[in-house]
Amino acid sequence: MxxxxxxxxxxxxxxxxxxxxxxxxxxxxxxxxxxxxxxxxxxxxxxxxxxxxxxxxxxxxxxxxxxxxxxxxxxxxxxxxxLSGAAASPRGRLRVDVPSPLARLILMPALPAFHARYPEIQLDMGVSDRMVDLIGDNVDCVLRGGELTDSSLLARRVGELQLGVYAAPGYLEQAGTPAHPRDLEDTHQRIVGFLSARSGRVVRITMRRQTEQVEVQGRYVVAVDDGNAYLAAGLAGMGVLWLPHYMAKAHVARGELVPVFADWHVEPMPLYIAFPPNRHVSAKLRVFVDWVAALMLQHAPVSARADRHAPRTGDTSDPPQGRPSSALR
Missing domain, CATH: 1.10.10.10 (Winged helix-like DNA-binding domain superfamily/Winged helix DNA-binding domain)
Structure with a gap:
């Protein structure tokens, strides 16, 4: 044995x-x-x-x-x-799970630089918007967006996703441009629904304008549980959708999406890396977390206002606790 x-x-x-x-x-x-x-x-x-x-x-x-x-x-x-060689060059297999749009648009394009710096780290990357059982699935860490709700996991805040509301030009020509979020409850308007991995129900979005606050549910003919499919449905003209700016930017520049409700505000979504409390923070996990944090600083930095109200994370060895939600990662 x-x-x-x-x-x-x-x-x-x-x-x-x-x-x-x-x-x-x-x-x-x-x-x-x-x-x-x-x-x-x-x-x-x-x-x-x-x-x-x-x-x-x-x-x-x-x-x-x-x-x-x-x-x-x-x-x-x-x-x-x-050992000096191992410390300088972390090695081994690292199992991570990340949201599909973030993997496609941010992580994968930057991955060659990570590999060049840490050539002996082997990444097994699950790409999904599902809720992952870190312990049961033997995953070292997950990257997810949303507020923390469960203190059983350790987490480090690595970014903040700014959100906007968008629709395809073809959809707006057919349904008309909504002037107020309440218009999305009208029979002529519809949204693309995003299904929460936690509840299985369509996520409701809260929007604010000065002292006015509206929780939008909207009518939909299609709801999905994957970020890439969600974007694809919006580009196909299936309804209004809420997107992180990094997902919408290129499509707005090409005229494939149009911002709506420009005078309304959607609360930014915090982005966390979470891992089990009994999982040793190895050198390979530490450098991956630090790499993701540096990458998100370029694409989705935490605002000064959010940073003042957020718990201090420190480094990966002493993060705050919690499990991120899965809505609209």
């Missing part, structure tokens, strides 16, 4: 909650993972896991052992990265 492999398999089973899911994220077969854990229990002469047909849970001994093993594995990684 390879003790390191056995410890890693044990931790992954605990975090994933099943042998099947652990095997998938370790890129091993279920039988091998099961045997490693069984061999570890036999060596320790202690039952670490309670197994049922539905779930896997820790025994009292297993819970105590898990806490120590997590620290041991983190210390081993620290020992590796403490």
């Amino acid at each position: 390879d003790r390191f492999d056995a410890l890693r398999a044990f931790v992954r089973v605990v975090e994933a909650g099943s042998f099947t899911k652990a095997a998938q994220t370790l890129h091993m077969n279920k039988t091998s993972v099961t045997q490693l854990v069984q061999q570890l229990e036999a060596r320790l002469r202690v039952k670490l896991l309670n197994r049922t047909t539905r779930r896997v849970g820790l025994t009292a001994d297993g819970a105590a052992y898990y806490e120590r093993v997590v620290r041991v594995l983190a210390d081993l990684e620290d020992a590796d990265t403490s």
